[in-house]
Amino acid sequence: MSDRGVALVLHDVAPQTWPDYQPFVEAVDAIGSIPITWLVVPDFHHCNSLAGADALRKMLDARVAKGDELVLHGYFHSDDMPAPRTPKEWFMRRVYTWEGEFYQLSQAQALSRLQRGLEVFERYQWPVRGFVAPAWLMSEGTRQALRQLPLSYTSDTQHLYRLPGFTAIDAPGLVWSAGSAWRRGLSKVVCDLRERHWQNAPLIRLGLHPVDMRHRFSRDYWLETLKRLIDDGRRPITKSAWLDSLAAPASTSPA
Template sequence: MAETGSAARSLMLVLHDIAPETWPDYQPFVEAVDKIGGVPMTWLVVPDFHHRNPLHRSPTFCRLLDRRLALGDELALHGYYHADDGAPPRSPGAFFMRRIYTHEGEFYGLDQRQALARLEQGLAVFERQAWPVAGFVAPAWLMSEGTRQALRQLPLRYTSTPQHLYRLPEFTAIEAPGLVWSARSAWRRRVSKVLCDWQCQRWRGAQTLRLGLHPVDMRHRVSRDYWLHTLQALLAEGREPLTKSAWLDRQASA
């Protein structure tokens, strides 16, 4: 496993599930971050969120993403539909991952051919919009072996899981621990806060921390405020905010 190469401490602010219908959830938070100033974000863009948000039908939203790129943010590919509509699971383990843990593990059950076609379809959307793209993050961070093989065939620089970034095509693992909430219910939000507070202490000396936000986090004041306050606290500690690509460049040049 590769070690992080830079001594400077950093953070990455990552917005998951970016689509026209999720932008109203994120907008107040993004505006608050913009007021802080100097915090680039990585936006994980879904080309057709849940089969009802094709980007080509939302030119205003695409222009918004154009502006975010001009401000120094990064766009990464985040699945294509962000919905698991594949063949039914064939084992108890697959049933748990695809029907209990999440219904959005789009790339969990795909073979190499299916994954490659879906990835190329997503990259074509980015190409039509003239958006640079270096990274792919699977919905729910769930990737089949076929997906991993497909990624090795594409001109992408990285993918990630909750605790690592992987430099492609070799899948070289680089430690990059991440904080994430499960905010769908009150008890989940309570548990998430306790867990993330503990992780912040545990990883206090980590060279980088990723903050992985989701639209549902933005719908509850406790989780939305948590992310904003955590971001401000990490900045006050002297952590430098970077996009995923910028952080990966630092590792390559160290």
């Protein structure tokens, strides 16, 4: 079995976004037995609660049964904190993203929201080992809150972090900005360069978003890249299964 892996990761999974993903997931399933890591949002943008999404929950139940992984991905996936006050805050919260839900939360706020999310997973009897903050943005309060919870890992764009110590493990990720034609074109150029640069990386993560699925150019890129990496000898694997396969952590991030 290959010692190099590829993790297919679907972000922002919610009742609103599942129709975007469904044709792509069907295409992935047609390739073969490829495990998927699903980043699930309990109440996407305050109007897409899992409580009223019986069909989606049943689908996720079936995916867990076949070996896929569900990860807690924020709670609302929206930034509801007071308006930015500094240029840096304005850039991070209004230019880089409007959805950095955990970017400014205090430890108490983050802990409360994380616990609510874990309660949702417990209600539906979904095993959960990982948390990924929307837009990968975490406040120091969020980091401290994560140390108090029974979670195994979190991640950013380049690393997985074992909890509670935030031990960093290299796991570079490809991701697109697919909201406009020029962004999609630039994303492909950048990701093609990064894929070549990371050809010997132990794990490459493919970080897909619903907007990617709304354009044939980006959707086809992800399917073709997944096939190419598998044909190149990479083993498709979930993030938690990859961590389980490692004998020891690689390095430690500052707390």
